[in-house]
Amino acid sequence: MALSKIQAKEYAKTLYVKEDLHQKIIAERVGVTEKTIGKWITDGGWKKLKTSLLTTKDNQIANLYDQLEKINSEIKARPIVYDIPASILKPIKLRDAQGDETLRYQDYNPTDFPIKYGNYPSNGEADIISKITSSIAKLETETGVGETVEVSKKLIALIQQDDLEFAKRVTSYCDLLIQTLMIK
Secondary structure, three states, X not given: OOXXXXXXXXXXXXXXXXXXXXXXXXXXXXOOOHHHHHHHHHHHOHHHHHHHHHOOHHHHHHHHHHHHHHHHHHHHHOOOEEOOOHHHHOXXXXXXXXXXXEEEOOOOOHHHOOEEEOOOOOHHHHHHHHHHHHHHHHHHHOOOHHHHHHHHHHHHHHHHOOOHHHHHHHHHHHHHHHHHHHHO
């Protein structure tokens, strides 16, 4: 069964955006030239749509949580270094009764000195943690193009179960909404 031009274009769009196939393979599967696929990609802004699908809010939030966990793990695993004065770390020359010299280090307890580096973030790390946390909060409360695409896909899939023709009309409206959001 041959696809109409509109059906072929929608099928090509799905293959390009969701399946990440090469243009030549899409052209063969849809039954058009590779040049036509290239024109549709350019004219329809499919590259932006594909990028927005890959950078969905959920993906970005997961990446930020991973970064936050990595920073916190590094801080937690960092050895504690005490700020021991250099004078205590230098050996002391001692002379015995015969005049022989020996070197002796002072006895000290490292925990008696303040922590120089420890299991807490530096100012720079605290700033990064704050920025990542702020980004997560912002992403969790706003709706972007990627989120709109995800909701649209779920809505269209639900409608397709009952009425394929209506689902096609809804798809065109969803595409229009997404394109409008991408322009802003």
